Amino acid sequence: MGLRPLDLAHWLEIDEQRDIELAQKEDLLERVPDLVVATQAQGLAASEELLVHAAEWFRNYAPSIALASRPDDHPVVQVARWSQEDFCVLEYSDAWRLTAACVCFPSRWDLRSKIGQTLDAIHEPVPGYDITLASTTSKFFDRLKPERAFWRLNWTLLDSGTLHQPFAERRPPDGDLGKWFFRVERQTLRALPETAAVIFTIRNYVTSLQELATSAEFMEHLLLGIETAPVAMQQYKGWVGVADVLRAAIAAG
Numbered sequence: 401m402g403l404r405p406l407d408l409a410h411w412l413e414i415d416e417q418r419d420i421e422l423a424q425k426e427d428l429l430e431r432v433p434d435l436v437v438a439t440q441a442q443g444l445a446a447s448e449e450l451l452v453h454a455a456e457w458f459r460n461y462a463p464s465i466a467l468a469s470r471p472d473d474h475p476v477v478q479v480a481r482w483s484q485e486d487f488c489v490l491e492y493s494d495a496w497r498l499t500a501a502c503v504c505f506p507s508r509w510d511l512r513s514k515i516g517q518t519l520d521a522i523h524e525p526v527p528g529y530d531i532t533l534a535s536t537t538s539k540f541f542d543r544l545k546p547e548r549a550f551w552r553l554n555w556t557l558l559d560s561g562t563l564h565q566p567f568a569e570r571r572p573p574d575g576d577l578g579k580w581f582f583r584v585e586r587q588t589l590r591a592l593p594e595t596a597a598v599i600f601t602i603r604n605y606v607t608s609l610q611e612l613a614t615s616a617e618f619m620e621h622l623l624l625g626i627e628t629a630p631v632a633m634q635q636y637k638g639w640v641g642v643a644d645v646l647r648a649a650i651a652a653g
């Protein structure tokens with residue numbers, strides 16, 4: 401699962417892109433709310449609890465940031481407007497299910513198809529998830545306690561640097577490296593004490609591959625990561641043929 405313990409002081413991350421990313425969120429929430437917000441009635445109490453904890457986090461760790469509130473916003477949307485992170489609320493009923501979310505920057509998946517779904521159903525397109533991860537992830541959720549949060553990373557290569565990519569099509573990037581982007585998702589998981597909901601945050605960092613290509617060591621690691629991924633995962637991620645292009649780029653210096 402690649403999970404590491406998280407000091408809650410680092411639950412959210414704030415950087416110089418904040419104004420730009422929050423403006424993008426505002427625009428998306430205005431133009432395409434149905435693509436970026438999905439909530440169920442039963443997710444409201446946990447979203448309200450999330451709002452309280454997020455406000456407390458900003459007070460403690462980023463006190464200079466003024467938190468504007470919009471009374472008409474769903475609490476999960478309110479929190480998402482304060483943060484560069486996207487937020488998903490999961491609650492246990494018959495299984496762990498997604499009950500509320502504001503995801504402005506999905507990496508080629510459609511939030512509308514995931515709301516109300518179980519962890520297993522959400523991950524249905526992920527090759528091997530059912531065999532290698534489903535049972536451990538679900539048990540991990542069962543055992544997660546408010547005092548111990550966790551984080552993990554996911555990465556991919558994409559042919560677009562745009563943060564908002566709701567469409568499921570995963571095509572291998574082509575053309576020159578200047579048009580490729582290395583996208584890292586930093587994800588966190590924490591349980592809330594009152595509602596026992598699990599909050600899953602996703603934060604995206606995107607860098608042009610051309611910039612990163614100046615490091616031979618990075619390129620070798622990237623190639624290794626792609627080459628050693630199972631074929632089904634390479635297909636899912638849109639990496640078919642990418643190793644060959646990277647190898648040629650490395651050889652050309």
Ligand code: HEM
Pocket residue numbers: 401402403488490498508509510514522523525526533537540554555556600637
């Ligand atoms: C320990 C917890 C989790 C693990 C180990 C895990 C693992 C994974 C993996 C391996 C992938 C394939 C991603 C890739 O590398 O591109 C994936 C995709 C995904 N995960 Fe998770 N995940 C976890 C929690 C969650 C949660 C809580 C959500 C809630 C929304 C979620 C939503 C998704 C979605 C939407 C995708 C893309 C699926 C698609 O292609 O339609 N994950 N996850």
